[in-house]
Amino acid sequence: xxxxxxxxxxxxxxxxxxxxxxxxxxxxxxxxxxxxxxxxxxxxxxxxxxxxxxxxxxxxxxxxxxxxxxxxxxxxxxxxxxxxxxxxxxxxxxxxxxxxxxxxxxxxxxxxxxxxxxxxxxxxxxxxxxxxxxxxxxxxxxxxxxxxxxxxxxxxxxxxxxxxxxxxxxxxxxxxxxxxxxxxxxxxxxxxxxxxxxxxxxxxxxxxxxxxxxxxxxxxxxxxxxxxxxxxxxxxxxxxxxxxxxxxxxxxxxxxxxxxxxxxxxxx
Amino acid sequence: xxxxxxxxxxxxxxxxxxxxxxxxxxxxxxxxxxxxxxxxxxxxxxxxxxxxxxxxxxxxxxxxxxxxxxxxxxxxxxxxxxxxxxxxxxxxxxxxxxxxxxxxxxxxxxxxxxxxxxxxxxxxxxxxxxxxxxxxxxxxxxxxxxxxxxxxxxxxxxxxxxxxxxxxxxxxxxxxxxxxxxxxxxxxxxxxxxxxxxxxxxxxxxxxxxxxxxxxxxxxxxxxxxxxxxxxxxxxxxxxxxxxxxxxxxxxxxxxxxxxxxxxxxxxxxxxxxxxxxxxxxxxxxxxxxxxxxxxxxxxxxxxxxxxxxxxxxxxxxxxxxxxxxxxxxxxxxxxxxxxxxxxxxxxxxxxxxxxxxxxxxxxxxxxxxxxxxxxxxxxxxxxxxxxxxxxxxxxxxxxxxxxxxxxxxxxxxxxxxxxxxxxxxxxxxxxxxxxxxxxxxxxxxxxxxxxxxxxxxxxxxxxxxxxxxxxxxxxxxxxxxxxxxxxxxxxxxxxxxxxxxxxxxxxxxxxxxxxxxxxxxxxxxxxxxxxxxxxxxxxxxxx
Numbered sequence: 001x002x003x004x005x006x007x008x009x010x011x012x013x014x015x016x017x018x019x020x021x022x023x024x025x026x027x028x029x030x031x032x033x034x035x036x037x038x039x040x041x042x043x044x045x046x047x048x049x050x051x052x053x054x055x056x057x058x059x060x061x062x063x064x065x066x067x068x069x070x071x072x073x074x075x076x077x078x079x080x081x082x083x084x085x086x087x088x089x090x091x092x093x094x095x096x097x098x099x100x101x102x103x104x105x106x107x108x109x110x111x112x113x114x115x116x117x118x119x120x121x122x123x124x125x126x127x128x129x130x131x132x133x134x135x136x137x138x139x140x141x142x143x144x145x146x147x148x149x150x151x152x153x154x155x156x157x158x159x160x161x162x163x164x165x166x167x168x169x170x171x172x173x174x175x176x177x178x179x180x181x182x183x184x185x186x187x188x189x190x191x192x193x194x195x196x197x198x199x200x201x202x203x204x205x206x207x208x209x210x211x212x213x214x215x216x217x218x219x220x221x222x223x224x225x226x227x228x229x230x231x232x233x234x235x236x237x238x239x240x241x242x243x244x245x246x247x248x249x250x251x252x253x254x255x256x257x258x259x260x261x262x263x264x265x266x267x268x
Numbered sequence: 269x270x271x272x273x274x275x276x277x278x279x280x281x282x283x284x285x286x287x288x289x290x291x292x293x294x295x296x297x298x299x300x301x302x303x304x305x306x307x308x309x310x311x312x313x314x315x316x317x318x319x320x321x322x323x324x325x326x327x328x329x330x331x332x333x334x335x336x337x338x339x340x341x342x343x344x345x346x347x348x349x350x351x352x353x354x355x356x357x358x359x360x361x362x363x364x365x366x367x368x369x370x371x372x373x374x375x376x377x378x379x380x381x382x383x384x385x386x387x388x389x390x391x392x393x394x395x396x397x398x399x400x401x402x403x404x405x406x407x408x409x410x411x412x413x414x415x416x417x418x419x420x421x422x423x424x425x426x427x428x429x430x431x432x433x434x435x436x437x438x439x440x441x442x443x444x445x446x447x448x449x450x451x452x453x454x455x456x457x458x459x460x461x462x463x464x465x466x467x468x469x470x471x472x473x474x475x476x477x478x479x480x481x482x483x484x485x486x487x488x489x490x491x492x493x494x495x496x497x498x499x500x501x502x503x504x505x506x507x508x509x510x511x512x513x514x515x516x517x518x519x520x521x522x523x524x525x526x527x528x529x530x531x532x533x534x535x536x537x538x539x540x541x542x543x544x545x546x547x548x549x550x551x552x553x554x555x556x557x558x559x560x561x562x563x564x565x566x567x568x569x570x571x572x573x574x575x576x577x578x579x580x581x582x583x584x585x586x587x588x589x590x591x592x593x594x595x596x597x598x599x600x601x602x603x604x605x606x607x608x609x610x611x612x613x614x615x616x617x618x619x620x621x622x623x624x625x626x627x628x629x630x631x632x633x634x635x636x637x638x639x640x641x642x643x644x645x646x647x648x649x650x651x652x653x654x655x656x657x658x659x660x661x662x663x664x665x666x667x668x669x670x671x672x673x674x675x676x677x678x679x680x681x682x683x684x685x686x687x688x689x690x691x692x693x694x695x696x697x698x699x700x701x702x703x704x705x706x707x708x709x710x711x712x713x714x715x716x717x718x719x720x721x722x723x724x725x726x727x728x729x730x731x732x733x734x735x736x737x738x739x740x741x742x743x744x745x746x747x748x749x750x751x752x753x754x755x756x757x758x759x760x761x762x763x764x765x766x767x768x769x770x771x772x773x774x775x776x777x778x779x780x781x782x783x784x785x786x787x788x789x790x791x792x793x794x795x796x797x798x799x800x801x802x803x804x805x806x807x808x809x810x811x812x
Binding site for chain 1: 338339340343
């Protein structure tokens with residue numbers, strides 16, 4: 001296992017696109033220390049900010065408060081990245097495989113445009129979890145993101161496939177322009193959930209203040225949620241008791257696009 | 269002073285087809301002989317006149333809007349890093365200004381025509397062209413939806429319309445006139461389009477697209493502009509539009525014209541499900557009309573951004589794609605629409621479009637009248653021209669590509685039956701000599717004594733795509749800008765402008781109209797001469 005320990009807080013955010021198991025696994029310690037990172041517009045060596053220990057491996061641990069370290073695990077395809085502390089923006093963006101675990105909080109754009117793998121954040125996340133970058137046609141295309149705490153704006157914006165579970169409260173525009181995939185809101189969300197959604201499923205365990213362009217369809221017991229909850233429990237994702245069996249009110253929308261998405265609200 | 273020895277020269281303007289001869293350069297021009305100076309050994313290499321792009325969109329408000337509308341393309345674009353000699357920039361479907369110059373020069377092109385400039389945003393266009401290095405430039409001003417001109421044409425005031433057109437050309441500091449969807453963009457402001465050549469346009473009682481085309485073509489000939497009317501026909505992109513294209517040609521009443529991006533105007537069928545190629549019909553008619561030239565406007569599969577003054581078409585395309593849409597209303601002059609688009613080989617319509625572009629290039633028998641373009645960035649980026657050259661030069665490779673098309677598409681195209689292969693001589697015509705002649709630029713597109721020393725030297729390679737993508741040397745105005753395949757230095761390009769004759773009193777007619785209709789004051793409207801960098805005046809020759 002390779003361990004990187006933050007020894008000096010960057011003054012401005014550190015762009016560390018290289019800090020992924022794919023890049024580090026085949027390198028010697030000296031090569032890792034010499035990897036380029038960008039501190040603002042200045043190119044620096046990785047060892048100006050991190051101590052490097054451990055043996056070559058695709059298991060990578062980053063220690064310290066990395067709130068200002070961006071792009072951890074960018075485009076990784078294998079192995080495991082553990083962050084013992086907080087992670088900065090763009091954690092696991094473009095990720096294709098492997099596992100990321102953050103024991104603290106993460107910032108905006110967690111798993112943006114990812115196409116596979118698992119991201120687990122114990123604390124809170126920022127906005128745009130699993131989202132599309134500005135201008136892109138689609139956000140996450142596959143994979144799973146589990147956030148234990150709260151999340152910010154535009155969670156799952158333009159996501160196409162995959163699963164996002166947010167344990168805490170979520171802010172406005174969850175599932176904005178969603179094209180597919182499944183978004184679980186265990187503590188509900190604020191305004192305009194599912195705005196412009198074309199397809200996909202939003203499951204909320206709390207009542208939602210939906211847009212008038214979402215029409216109530218029926219109340220039923222969706223059988224697919226049994227399978228889904230089994231899958232999420234296998235990932236040790238804490239879910240409310242009775243979630244798999246309860247009845248849900250189904251809304252369809254967003255009729256303003258018009259879209260064929262669905263919002264399921266738990267009736268307990 | 270420079271002498272290039274041992275290269276096989278292709279100079280179609282002088283009928284030179286692969287003859288080994290020396291080329292001498294002094295003071296940026298080609299000369300008969302030089303004494304001392306550097307010698308460049310081009311033995312085993314191929315020498316072409318520098319490429320001339322007759323129809324492209326590389327600068328101005330619309331292109332800048334497109335750059336801003338597609339950040340996803342900018343992220344994926346090839347970066348140009350800042351060096352001692354070169355400025356930074358981004359490639360991709362809509363390259364930034366400096367990168368545009370580098371990419372054109374890197375491909376051996378030395379002259380480009382920015383094909384759509386509204387007078388209102390001409391200042392912006394000229395500023396961007398100043399920052400588009402190496403290549404020489406010329407602009408075409410949009411005229412077929414200018415409401416002042418249309419009002420005069422409807423009223424039958426031909427002489428005054430001519431004066432206004434001439435004044436507007438000089439106000440915009442351009443080289444020629446472009447007519448985009450004549451009347452259709454004006455109609456778009458009423459939520460309509462102009463698809464019938466002989467039906468009155470929305471907002472007018474008698475004026476039809478045919479009258480606009482005929483009127484403008486006559487004015488342009490009277491003024492003696494070096495480049496004829498540059499016509500983007502009505503009904504672009506729509507199934508069955510070949511009849512509109514043929515009607516547009518008839519509306520010219522035998523006057524000279526250049527038909528832009530002909531590929532988008534050569535479809536049969538009644539709707540998207542029955543759309544087919546009508547390249548055979550259009551090409552055989554075009555072959556008989558010796559007063560016309562055209563550029564291909566071919567498409568290639570992949571990402572593109574469609575930018576055109578044809579606002580109603582862009583709204584339709586936006587509804588078809590469900591992607592992004594930008595619309596610009598340019599006051600009384602024109603409009604503009606921008607929609608990112610991906611051409612897919614698996615899509616029946618796109619497959620037909622891909623074939624039509626190549627069919628036109630292969631079926632039009634006179635290479636002096638059909639030129640290589642992709643209507644950049646509409647059909648594909650200009651830096652993909654070498655891919656089209658390879659398709660034209662190699663029928664075997666073409667067959668391989670045709671096999672990947674959806675089987676349904678094969679019944680709608682004639683491309684599989686075409687065996688013609690372009691020779692290097694013909695490629696030199698459609699990429700350089702032909703467009704330079706159609707633009708009436710006597711110093712471009714050939715290697716005779718007195719021509720601008722713009723030439724490209726390639727390593728001979730059976731793979732046309734490789735050969736034309738990476739020239740060994742590119743010489744622009746006598747300076748070696750690409751050497752051993754690397755961009756070595758950047759120089760400023762020039763801009764060609766014409767000043768047709770007009771009576772100064774026409775301003776007394778225009779001034780009150782401006783105060784009434786425009787947001788800009790009359791005095792601020794024309795582009796000052798100082799804003800045109802590397803100004804090169806061209807002559808008008810009025811035709812009787």
